Every structure is written in structure tokens, then in C-alpha cells.
Amino acid sequence: MIIGIGIDLVRIDRLQAIATRWEDRFLARVYTCAERDECFARATPFPALAGRFALKEAMFKALGTGWNSGISWVEVEVFTDGTGKPMIRTSGKVHELLDSKKASTIHVTASHDGDYAIGQVILTKDDCEK
Template sequence: MLENNYRVPKFSIGIDIEMIERFEKYSLESHKKELERIFTQSELFYCFSKKNHAPCLCGRFCAKEAIIKAFSSFEQSFISFADIEIVNEDKKGPRVKIIGKQFTTDFLDRIEIKISISHTAQTAVSNALVLYWCDM
């Protein structure tokens, strides 16, 4: 017989692809408010420290869109761009932090999010896998 605290994963996936040229027009000086609705200060600092910021912004936008799409099948499905931060760890690739205050500690302890981001000269793409550990 299974213990009461046994958990099984529910999972969902999301994907997004965008044209990098959409992000070439953005500058911190002219588009700060618009950028801050989508990206955290850390993300903006990271992307604008690059020689070409557009692929970085586009990739993170795709990752956030993919995560939002993956979350849409769960109970607490409301998540926005501002709730998600894409963090780079040395040689480990991108990692996701959920920073929205509306999520309970219990909910955050039950989710795992894995992402992959890639781009060509013209497009960026990301996929997201969200695991939600449910009680049996």
C-alpha cells in the first residue's frame, strides 16, 4: 500500500518561436517601461551587456512564453512574464526562478521547470517542461 505522502508527477510542455528582429529596436533608454513589463532587472542587465542584445532578449521572451503555455494546464495556471526570471548559471545553461508573490510555498515546492533556449541568426526558440508533483 502507498503512503499518504507519495507524489506522482503531472507534466506539461510549452514551446515558442519568435523572430529576433522584433527585439532589435529595443533600447534601455527608449523602451525601459515596456521592457520592464517582460524582463527583470537582472535579465535586462545580462542581455544588454552582450554585444548584440536582441538574440538574448528574444530567447528569454520565448522561454517565458513557453513556460506560460506549459503552466496553462495546471490549477494555479495564472503566471505572467513578471513572475518568471531566466537565470544563467556558469556552464549549466539557463535556469528558471518563479518570483511571483501569488504562488504559495507549497505550490513552488511541488514544481520543477526545465527549459532549453536556442537561436539562429533570424529566430529564437525555447521549450519548457513543467513537472507538478501531486499527492496520490
């Protein structure tokens, strides 16, 4: 059963401008060390950073909380599995919210093309859960 859906679209050049202007203050607030390391290991890090940003925003929308409700950006960590598929790992208040909603699976997809990155998150719980 679907319990939450979120989607977000990010202009890559806008995210790059913000990251360039605020440097570590922005990057450390929004991304975990592992996320920054993975993105900056690429020849062009900003499409990957924008995709992760879109997925974090999509996660907050799927939770129904928005990002300004006492949740830290780094409580949603985006990483890739061995095939390059994006995955989400949660901690802190985000993890507690997922537990309270009895979410069993976080479905994630992201893409970037040209000037934009998009991320979508669908939260589901087992049909037998009440």
C-alpha cells in the first residue's frame, strides 16, 4: 500500500551556484561526508549532487513533513548500489517518522538530463500492516 509519494525537480546550475557561493556551509548541511565523497569523485559532481538534493526533497514530501520541521538534511542519505541504482538510508527523526508510518519500503528513482535533475520517492507498507 502506498503511504507517501514525493517528487522534486532541481536545476543543476542553480544548485551549482548555491554550492559555489556557500561552499562547505551548504554542502555539509545538506550532504553526508559519504555523499560528498561519492559525488566529488565524479568528473562532473553537480548533476549527482542535484539528483541527491531532489531525492532528499522528494523524501520530505513523501513523509508529508517538508524540510523545515526539525529534520536534518543529512538524516536522508542517498547512495548507489553496485549497479548505480540510487538508494536511501535514513537516521534520526526521519527514521522515527518512517517507523511511525510503518513504512516497509522506500522506492527511489532519479535521473538527470541537460539542465535538470529529478528525484521521486514512493513509501509503501505491507498490506497486512494496520
